[in-house]
Amino acid sequence: MPLTDTKIRTAKPTDKAYKLTDGLGMYLLVNPAGGKLWRFDYRYFGKRKTLSLGGYPDVSLIEARSRRDDARKLLAQTPPVDPGAVKKSLKHNIYGKQQNTFEVVAREWAESYFINKSSSHKERTLRRLEIYIFPWLGNRPIADITAPEVLQVIKRPQNQSKLETAHRALQAVGQVMRYAVQNGKAERDVTADLRGALPTPQVKHMASFVEPRQVGELLKAIDGFRGTFTVECALRLSPLVFTRPSELRRAKWSDIDLSSGIWAYRVSKTNTDHIVPLSNQALQILKQIYPLSGHGEFVFMGGHDPKKPMSEAAINAALKRMGYDTQTQITGHGFRAMARTLLHERLNIDPVIIEHQLAHKVPDALGKAYNRTKFLEQRKIMMQAWADYLDELKEAKP
Incomplete structure (x- = not known):
């Protein structure tokens, strides 16, 4: 029911703050000290926010509703305008x-x-x-x-x-x-x-292996690594999917379809949707870890808190334990460079297809930005060929 002046005036404070709802996101917050404050809850691009509309009785019920309606008009614009940001701007104008x-x-x-x-x-x-x-x-x-x-x-x-x-x-x-x-x-x-006032910084490439023999030895070492089962699985999956380490450790079961062999998620760095076709080898690893973490949110759960993802340092720490120098030899991020080089040089894959799988923004001839479904069938074939190639390197004799 909408509020009335009588209901507002007679509202008494209690031990805890409580709300008297008026409608359309507006309510009166009654504090234990007796203060009565108008608030308006809204969503801006999916994020919940609260706007202060003033305090009663300085701001009457009619005035509070008018301010709420003004805020709703801003949100209804195309594109929507954040009423909170407008209020801040007006506040600064006062000064x-x-x-x-x-x-x-x-x-x-x-x-x-x-x-x-x-x-x-x-x-x-x-x-x-x-x-x-x-x-x-x-x-x-x-x-x-x-x-x-x-x-x-x-x-x-x-x-x-x-x-x-x-x-x-x-x-x-x-x-x-x-x-x-x-x-x-x-x-x-x-x-x-x-422009040109600062010297150009020297680009530092992530340490990686790009020689087939080195990669084979690394994969054998990964298979022989013994740590927590979570880190073991993450380490074995890393070269197969070659996503960014932050994306791998935050992988969510809700984004993975084991039946279709697809991992679809949002890349925060580029603000794009991305699809990773999962090879048979990758699916096997995910099915192995599912009994451990499938009931939770993250595929690779944190060791101390299962509600959080695995530590960002876990992969590199495992590589160090295996005897690799993460400054000069290989890092979790280095699996991307490894795949990028060998897919092109050894498997003769079109660089454009590789760049799409790396979730890089690759404009096409018409200038259109990255499309997560572009070359998807070719990428499915590529990812399986890549996994098979890694098996060959691992099984090759020294």
Whole structure:
């Protein structure tokens, strides 16, 4: 039932806070201290959020409903607008110059830019800005910031031998600047004047084996490894699927169809859906571990908490126990480079098909982005051929 003024006035506080629901996501939160606060619950791109509409009696029932309806209108737009972000923006407007400081605009940009991206990516980017940018440029009006100022700040991590961090920080500043230009808060992106100002970082390739003999020896060593059954299975599956280590350790049973031999999941790094055709050998490993973890969420459960995935360090730790140097020889991520090289050089697989299986964004001739189902039949054949080839290498005599 909708609320009435009488019901609101007569609502008494209790030992715990409680809600009086009005409808369409709005309710009155009655606190133990006697305060009565209007709240509106909503979802923005699937994420649950709560908007404060003010306190009663300063904000009447009629006014609270009006504010709720305004918020719903924002959410009904195409694309939808987050009423919480709008409120923050208006709040900053009240404080005059505070509204367009670099930090305020950067956080506003982050709320918009990372909607469909992983929370960890957002946290890393904001943390980088908080450490290397905000202390020096955070309180500056973004429209007044100059290229030399940005360069001076960016030089700090470079002088600490953190060249890659400097490049990433500069990239984030540029994204914030372009957002400011698009929203009328700055005239231009001054980072455009800094192209070439930082030396190019040296690309570090993940350690890997690409010689068939080395790969055969590695596979034999993996078969002989003795650790927890979870890590044993994950280690044996790694070269067969050559996904990113983070994707393997977070594999969920809900994403795997053992009957059709398909593993379909969302790649957080590229924000794309991806399909991994499972070879007979891969299916055999998954069926072996199913009795252990099939009742839970993750295929490879954590050793201390089965509700969490296996540790991100587990695969590399196992390789180290086997005597491999993860700096110069092989890492969990190195299985991707191993497959990429040998599939092309030894099995003569089209590089485009390989790149699709690696979940890389590969535009086609028309400029269309990665399609998870493209070359799926060819990829199924490739994945089985790859598994058979690995068996041959493992069985080959020294």
